[in-house]
Amino acid sequence: MKLRLDYREANPAALQALIKLEGTAMQMNPDKTLYELIKIRASQINGCAFCLDMHTTDARKIGESEQRINLIVVWRETPLFTEKERAVLALTEALTLVANAGVPQEIYEEVRKHFTEAEYVGLIMAVNAINSWNRIAIATGMFPGCYEA
Known part of the structure; x- marks a missing residue:
């Protein structure tokens, strides 16, 4: 496989914008397990x-089980x-x-049973962030290990 282009070099401002979005989403979502579940599920769908x-590697590092990752x-x-x-x-599936x-409405209501309005917005930002990363990776032909070669 060959990377189409390195977007980081082609347009560093794009990388900085996504890093800022990611940082904001991370601050809004302190539960690392939930954050990785969002990233994994959206990446599967996309x-x-x-x-x-x-x-999935990051989830393992924070102690997530292989069984849950696989399922x-x-x-x-x-x-x-x-x-x-x-x-x-x-929510991740619906937004993706x-x-x-x-x-x-039923998804909104179920999420709101567990999260405040501010936390709900944080979840939306997390889903938006990973969907943006997915689209950059797919459009530029990224694959596991592409920056290691």
Whole structure:
């Protein structure tokens, strides 16, 4: 595989904008496990191998189990995720696939059972951040290890 282009070199301002968005989203979402669940699920949906590799690795580093990492893709079919995590995963899917049905009221209400208004906005920012990273990675042909070669 070959990287199409290194966006970091081609347009450093783009990288800085995404880093700023990522930093803001991270500050708004102090729960690292939830943050990685968002990143993994959105990257699965978007088919971003680079980001999926990165965030499953990051999840392992913070103690996430292989079983849960492997089953995020089918989170509805397993009891391994809490109600709060399920709400976040549902929101992640709805926002990542926003053109399909928007964010249904029932997803909003379930998320709001667990999160304040400010935290809800933080979750939206986290989903937006990973979707932006996914789109950069996919559009430029990034793949696991592409910057190591």
